[in-house]
Amino acid sequence: MFDTDNDGTFDLAEVKRAASALSARLDRDHDGTLDKRELAGRLSPKEFAAAGPDHNGTLTLDEYLAVVEQRFNAANPDKDGTLDAKELNTSAGRALLRLLR
Ligand SMILES: [Ca+2]
Ligand SMILES: [Ca+2]
Ligand SMILES: [Ca+2]
Secondary structure, three states: OOOOOOOOOEEHHHHHHHHHHHHHHHOOOOOOEEEOOOOOOOOOHHHHHHHOOOOOOEEEHHHHHHHHHHHHHHOOOOOOOEEOHHHHOOHHHHHHHHOOO
16 A cells, blocks of 8 residues: 555655655644644654654644654664565554554
8 A cells, every 4th residue: 555666565765655645634724733633543642742842732744754764663673674564563563554544
């Protein structure tokens, strides 16, 4: 679904593209940022607070993508630049997928 080059794995560019597309849909009030309500079920309040270094109650797309990148790296312990099906099936991989759909 996110594997746009059909090589059977997700790389960071594919994951970020999926996250960008999703964030546009999540931004229900179309103010260009994501607030806690818009991210409900994807980030816990604690994760949300850690993700917004300026603590203004919203995440910009860049701040959201930084969380996505952190989770990508957490899910990719072999640091080969891609996530395979096995890596996506770990708890870190599933935490990443929650941010993409
Ligand atoms: Ca791919
Ligand atoms: Ca918003
Ligand atoms: Ca990997």
